[in-house]
Amino acid sequence: MKKELKTGFLMMVALTVITGLVYPAVITVVAQVFFKDQANGSLVSANSQVVGSRLIGQAFTKPEYFHPRPSVAGANGYDATASAGSNLGPTNATLFNDLKTRVVHYCVENNIPFESSRPLDSFRDAGGHLDDVALVKAFNDEKSPLVFTPRTPLPADAVTTSASGLDPHISPRNAELQADRVARARGVSVGRVKTLIAQHTQPRTLGFLGEPAVNVLELNLALDARMPLH
DSSP, rough: OOOHHHHHHHHHHHHHHHHIIHHHHHHHHHHHHHHHHHHHHHHHEETTTTEETBOOOOOOSSSSOOOOOOOOSSSTSSSGGGGOOOOOOTTOOOHHHHHHHHHHHHHHTTTTTTEESOGGGGGBBBTTTTTTTHHHHHHHSSSSSSOEEESSSHHHHHHHOSSOOOOOOOHHHHHHHHHHHHHHTTTOOHHHHHHHHHHHHEEOOTTHHHEEEHHHHHHHHHHHHHHHHO
């Protein structure tokens, strides 16, 4: 009995040391030597300060920057401690209204042509901003619902949230539709902005996995470096 207990105890100690100390130490050393950037969170720095990660999306709302995919992670979105999607089904009224209001906002802020059954000025608040509550009420008006139709097809990532709420990328098409707004805000030509988009478009992994994508943080940092605001 004592022999079995001694053997079991020594095995526990040995496995604890191997799997709890030696293995993590070896993996840490290998990661820091060969994959330091990835192991430390793929952090991005600007002016000697960490401004984010290539793997985590963050909010950009100013007109001179490209905007990320919508997020519902946390109260204000893009909260890395509350990664989540809306978990709303395709027939959910809240999801449907959210999508419609995002479409309106996207078209208005990016000067995308649209057709509307009512003037959008009637849905602006005292500050001149679109009132989402008023828009939703108009969309659900049984007698005369608001009909809003973009004349240009919008990419899905422009108006839908992801499962994580932290996507760092947008589609090239989404970036191109924002190019005019960014160019006007920075006082440069649309062609220069679109060239920068092309330079920061990542191809499919191994040439066939996934879709081309644009990292929003890296693109915005490139904008500040090459087309600074005056």
